[in-house]
Amino acid sequence: MSIEQTPPNFENNGIENDVERVSADFDRIHALCEILSPAFPQIEEGVPIEDEALRDKFTELTVLLNELHPADVAAVLESLPPRERNIVWILVKPEDDGEVLLEVSDAVRETLIESMDKDELLAAVDDLDADELAELADDLPHQVVYEALQTRDEEERAQVKAAMSYEDHQVGAIMDFELVSIRADVTCEVVLRYLRRFDSLPDHTDKIFVVDENDVLQGVLPIRKLLVADPEDLVETVMARDIVRFRAEDDVEEAAQAFERYDLVTAPVIDENKKLIGRVTIDEMVDVIREESEADILNMAGLQEEEDLFAPVWDSVKNRWMWLAVNLCTAFLASRVIGAFEGSIEKIVALAALMPIVAGIGGNSGNQTITMIVRAMAMGQLTGMQAGRLLKKEVGVALVNGIIWGTVMGAVSWLLYGSLGIGLVMVAAMTLNLLLAATVGVLIPVIMDKFGRDPALGSSVLITAVTDSGGFLIFLGLATLFLL
Amino acid sequence: MSIEQTPPNFENNGIENDVERVSADFDRIHALCEILSPAFPQIEEGVPIEDEALRDKFTELTVLLNELHPADVAAVLESLPPRERNIVWILVKPEDDGEVLLEVSDAVRETLIESMDKDELLAAVDDLDADELAELADDLPHQVVYEALQTRDEEERAQVKAAMSYEDHQVGAIMDFELVSIRADVTCEVVLRYLRRFDSLPDHTDKIFVVDENDVLQGVLPIRKLLVADPEDLVETVMARDIVRFRAEDDVEEAAQAFERYDLVTAPVIDENKKLIGRVTIDEMVDVIREESEADILNMAGLQEEEDLFAPVWDSVKNRWMWLAVNLCTAFLASRVIGAFEGSIEKIVALAALMPIVAGIGGNSGNQTITMIVRAMAMGQLTGMQAGRLLKKEVGVALVNGIIWGTVMGAVSWLLYGSLGIGLVMVAAMTLNLLLAATVGVLIPVIMDKFGRDPALGSSVLITAVTDSGGFLIFLGLATLFLL
Numbered sequence: 005m006s007i008e009q010t011p012p013n014f015e016n017n018g019i020e021n022d023v024e025r026v027s028a029d030f031d032r033i034h035a036l037c038e039i040l041s042p043a044f045p046q047i048e049e050g051v052p053i054e055d056e057a058l059r060d061k062f063t064e065l066t067v068l069l070n071e072l073h074p075a076d077v078a079a080v081l082e083s084l085p086p087r088e089r090n091i092v093w094i095l096v097k098p099e100d101d102g103e104v105l106l107e108v109s110d111a112v113r114e115t116l117i118e119s120m121d122k123d124e125l126l127a128a129v130d131d132l133d134a135d136e137l138a139e140l141a142d143d144l145p146h147q148v149v150y151e152a153l154q155t156r157d158e159e160e161r162a163q164v165k166a167a168m169s170y171e172d173h174q175v176g177a178i179m180d181f182e183l184v185s186i187r188a189d190v191t192c193e194v195v196l197r198y199l200r201r202f203d204s205l206p207d208h209t210d211k212i213f214v215v216d217e218n219d220v221l222q223g224v225l226p227i228r229k230l231l232v233a234d235p236e237d238l239v240e241t242v243m244a245r246d247i248v249r250f251r252a253e254d255d256v257e258e259a260a261q262a263f264e265r266y267d268l269v270t271a272p273v274i275d276e277n278k279k280l281i282g283r284v285t286i287d288e289m290v291d292v293i294r295e296e297s298e299a300d301i302l303n304m305a306g307l308q309e310e311e312d313l314f315a316p317v318w319d320s321v322k323n324r325w326m327w328l329a330v331n332l333c334t335a336f337l338a339s340r341v342i343g344a345f346e347g348s349i350e351k352i353v354a355l356a357a358l359m360p361i362v363a364g365i366g367g368n369s370g371n372q373t374i375t376m377i378v379r380a381m382a383m384g385q386l387t388g389m390q391a392g393r394l395l396k397k398e399v400g401v402a403l404v405n406g407i408i409w410g411t412v413m414g415a416v417s418w419l420l421y422g423s424l425g426i427g428l429v430m431v432a433a434m435t436l437n438l439l440l441a442a443t444v445g446v447l448i449p450v451i452m453d454k455f456g457r458d459p460a461l462g463s464s465v466l467i468t469a470v471t472d473s474g475g476f477l478i479f480l481g482l483a484t485l486f487l488l
Numbered sequence: 489m490s491i492e493q494t495p496p497n498f499e500n501n502g503i504e505n506d507v508e509r510v511s512a513d514f515d516r517i518h519a520l521c522e523i524l525s526p527a528f529p530q531i532e533e534g535v536p537i538e539d540e541a542l543r544d545k546f547t548e549l550t551v552l553l554n555e556l557h558p559a560d561v562a563a564v565l566e567s568l569p570p571r572e573r574n575i576v577w578i579l580v581k582p583e584d585d586g587e588v589l590l591e592v593s594d595a596v597r598e599t600l601i602e603s604m605d606k607d608e609l610l611a612a613v614d615d616l617d618a619d620e621l622a623e624l625a626d627d628l629p630h631q632v633v634y635e636a637l638q639t640r641d642e643e644e645r646a647q648v649k650a651a652m653s654y655e656d657h658q659v660g661a662i663m664d665f666e667l668v669s670i671r672a673d674v675t676c677e678v679v680l681r682y683l684r685r686f687d688s689l690p691d692h693t694d695k696i697f698v699v700d701e702n703d704v705l706q707g708v709l710p711i712r713k714l715l716v717a718d719p720e721d722l723v724e725t726v727m728a729r730d731i732v733r734f735r736a737e738d739d740v741e742e743a744a745q746a747f748e749r750y751d752l753v754t755a756p757v758i759d760e761n762k763k764l765i766g767r768v769t770i771d772e773m774v775d776v777i778r779e780e781s782e783a784d785i786l787n788m789a790g791l792q793e794e795e796d797l798f799a800p801v802w803d804s805v806k807n808r809w810m811w812l813a814v815n816l817c818t819a820f821l822a823s824r825v826i827g828a829f830e831g832s833i834e835k836i837v838a839l840a841a842l843m844p845i846v847a848g849i850g851g852n853s854g855n856q857t858i859t860m861i862v863r864a865m866a867m868g869q870l871t872g873m874q875a876g877r878l879l880k881k882e883v884g885v886a887l888v889n890g891i892i893w894g895t896v897m898g899a900v901s902w903l904l905y906g907s908l909g910i911g912l913v914m915v916a917a918m919t920l921n922l923l924l925a926a927t928v929g930v931l932i933p934v935i936m937d938k939f940g941r942d943p944a945l946g947s948s949v950l951i952t953a954v955t956d957s958g959g960f961l962i963f964l965g966l967a968t969l970f971l972l
Contacts, residue, residue: 027868030868034874073749073750075749075750076749079749079867079868079869082867082869083864083868083869083870083874085874085877196680196715199715199716200715200716200717200718201716202715202716203716204712204713204716205712205715205716206712207712207751208694208751208753209711209712210692210694210753227693227711227715228688228689228690228691228693229688231680231683231684231686231689231711232683232684232685232686232687232688232689233684234684263774264771264774264775264778265557265559265560265563266557266559267691267692267771269692269694269753269770286753286770286774287748287751289774290747290748290770290773290774290777291748293774293777293778294748294777294781297778297781297782297784297785298781298863300781300785301781301784301785301788301859301863302859302863304785304788304789304859305788305855305856305858305859305860305948306852306855306856307856307859307860310863311860313860313864313869313870313874313878314877314878314881317881317884317885317888318888320881320885321885321888321889324853324856324885324889325889325892327852327856328849328852328853328856328889328893329893331848331849331852332845332848332849332893332896332897334848335844335845335848335849336845336897336900338844338845338848339841339842339844339845340841342840342841342844343838343841343904346837346838346840346841349833349837349840350834350837353830353833353834354827354830355840356826356830356833356839356840356843357823357824357826357827357830358823359840360819360822360823360826360844360847360956360960361816361819361820361822361823363844364815364816364818364819364822364956365812365815365816365819368790368811368812368815369808369812371789371790372789372790372791372808372811372812374789375785375786375788375789375791376789376791376795376797379782379785379786379794380567380797383563383566384511384514384563384567385563385566385567385797386567386797390518390567390569390797393569393798394797394798397798397801397804400801401801401804401805401808404801404802404805405805405808405809405812408809409812409813409816412816413816413820416820420827464789472844472848476844
């Protein structure tokens with residue numbers, strides 16, 4: 005049977021449910037930071053504040069921060085500009101430092117770690133579990149990781165190294181080692197007595213892992229079955245054998261999907277010999293789900309990664325330049341398409357005013373199609389076989405939309421410029437560009453997927469590039485053919 | 489003490505962990521549906537299939553479907569076109585029907601319910617808990633809901649009605665009634681004996697609710713504390729008093745945030761008199777988190793709601809027309825701005841080719857800013873006070889980007905058109921449009937929030953409208969002033 009560690013229990017540590025209360029605390033902390041700003045130099049140097057009124061505010065801020073859950077402290081730190089963030093970070097209870105570092109975003113974590121010296125960092129990571137230390141290790145100075153490992157026993161050192169050996173997207177990187185495991189041939193009564201010997205059970209324990217003498221996973225004993233079982237029953241008669249388990253190399257997003265689909269709270273992680281090596285918990289999976297969709301949203305908006313709200317200007321520029329550069333390239337391409345028709349525009353200047361409408365509706369409609377298909381792929385709802393059927397449907401939608409909106413804008417153009425020809429070219433160009441958008445909107449993700457690429461990444465930029473250049477080409481081309 | 493219901497335990501019911509296995513099953517089901525298509529009429533009418541080979545395939549499909557978890561069946565149904573979906577739905581075990589209906593997306597649920605007659609629907613909802621029946625009730629014919637309620641006892645009828653009385657975004661709409669509650673003045677030994685009288689405990693039970701004689705919530709007894717407690721200890725000495733609890737009127741997204749922040753598995757729901765009325769579980773919260781970010785992504789792409797992949801063309805058109813219409817209006821506005829400068833374009837036709845670059849980079853950069861701020865607001869990291877500071881930072885970023893990329897494109901334009909004037913206007917216009925994008929990108933969400941509106945909704949369309957029209961105006965205006 006393996007030994008487990010007892011993580012600190014924060015669940016009951018100063019949290020009221022009232023979301024409003026936390027939000028009021030945040031506002032108060034922001035206000036106190038403003039009031040205290042004249043005293044920042046003293047606080048930073050650790051000398052007592054002379055002004056009595058300020059000293060009272062300082063005490064209030066300290067008390068308030070000490071009452072907050074580490075996850076709330078993390079949110080407060082993320083919401084503060086650098087100077088204030090630094091002050092609040094000084095005031096956080098040293099024993100909470102490690103938990104807070106685990107909770108903040110990567111960008112903010114870097115700024116916090118930069119502000120700490122080696123001893124503070126060592127103290128902060130001292131209470132952390134092996135998997136938590138591994139999570140922070142990449143952001144810590146090497147010397148700190150090295151010294152922190154020296155204070156651990158051999159088993160824990162091995163755990164930290166194991167956890168650090170996996171890629172960020174692998175289950176191994178988010179598993180923990182707080183395992184409670186038993187043998188199949190004991191009675192439930194024995195299990196209950198065994199459990200009572202622990203000081204406390206690991207967070208989220210909803211099942212106990214059943215292993216044989218070689219630590220090979222045999223099944224799981226759900227706590228809610230253990231509690232209703234006859235004490236004389238053997239574990240092997242109560243346990244579930246057909247269970248959801250993961251390998252350390254599995255993809256975290258697939259694991260998260262399994263947690264979501266099968267409503268899991270914890271699941272065992274095994275190695276290639278089916279030996280139990282760790283477990284994953286729903287709280288980590290919730291983070292995976294959140295980060296996954298955040299990443300999609302940021303990508304769609306052209307941000308490379310989550311950004312510290314108050315990052316220095318230069319850091320923000322670096323986070324954003326790539327997509328801006330890509331956008332400029334595609335815009336330049338579209339611009340050259342227009343350039344090729346300068347002669348036509350010189351003759352009918354109305355074309356210059358109407359062409360963005362054709363390009364715009366294509367981009368909007370193409371993004372609708374591609375988003376729907378990328379989402380369906382992410383949820384595992386789309387296999388290659390149906391691509392043809394989907395294409396037919398999307399082309400149908402595009403045709404309906406093209407005829408409706410093309411006619412509307414065609415009529416408007418006719419009225420505005422008094423030329424039926426311009427109106428008809430508008431109808432045709434809008435319909436054709438919508439058809440192009442639908443076709444490419446289905447094909448881009450299907451092809452990306454076939455070549456094993458993530459269809460979400462940059463799909464929005466790609467489709468807009470096609471519908472912009474394509475839209476200008478179709479509209480100006482038709483106009484040149486029929487109106488000149 | 490209250491009585492609990494025992495939900496079916498699917499966790500161990502035919503699921504292997506291997507994500508690959510499920511995916512292989514999906515492919516096989518798709519293939520079988522294709523092979524079976526000649527026999528669809530017989531299957532639909534329930535007559536035996538004559539062709540022996542087809543009959544074997546039919547048996548294989550039936551067996552395969554019966555082995556799948558209801559959540560996987562739901563995913564299969566969502567991935568199939570209407571005809572195949574109908575066939576598979578006929579083959580699903582009737583006792584799984586209710587669970588599958590709960591798992592599928594709203595759009596697909598409607599198509600499934602349409603295909604069932606009253607008796608089938610009544611049988612499907614017969615096994616469901618009160619909260620699950622309430623969840624389906626909106627989509628079911630009134631007569632079915634009415635008759636389904638008749639078979640329930642008074643308490644359950646009250647529960648269904650209570651759950652149905654809340655709005656979709658309220659905690660009450662997703663709470664369940666599977667409560668296990670105890671009194672504070674008994675020993676842990678008594679609690680363990682009491683629990684043993686249940687056939688099984690509700691899913692996700694990680695804590696037992698402690699109430700007084702009026703059902704007023706006193707605290708919670710985490711199972712993992714109960715298991716390690718001395719049997720002689722009184723519940724009141726072991727239980728946690730300072731707990732996260734919700735009111736039925738609370739917002740589900742705020743509740744989900746609390747679950748995420750404090751790593752909860754279940755939490756009690758109380759009424760205005762602090763009486764325990766239900767509980768919420770992490771699996772529902774995961775759905776809330778997923779739906780919330782899906783909705784954001786769909787909105788950004790201009791889709792009103794999640795769409796059935798194989799929805800009839802007309803349904804898809806309806807789901808998409810609103811954003812297309814909005815997009816056309818903003819594009820028309822931008823077109824009128826260009827129209828106002830037709831005289832300038834006639835003289836310098838290069839302007840027509842260059843203007844989309846200025847508008848494009850403004851839209852891209854504005855979307856970066858607005859997305860970052862909307863995300864920060866959603867996470868509760870942004871209070872009104874910091875808007876000014878953020879504006880300063882974003883303007884700084886825009887200035888840097890404007891000078892860098894403006895200079896690049898200015899130089900390119902100079903080379904292309906051999907006119908230094910055009911190059912300089914390009915630099916100035918790009919910088920100004922980026923500054924406009926940054927300013928509006930900060931102000932739109934801050935103002936929306938001040939007026940109590942959801943800053944996410946349509947923010948991307950709004951900013952693009954501003955940067956398009958603004959970009960054309962700035963570029964063509966500067967060109968008219970300085971180049972003519």
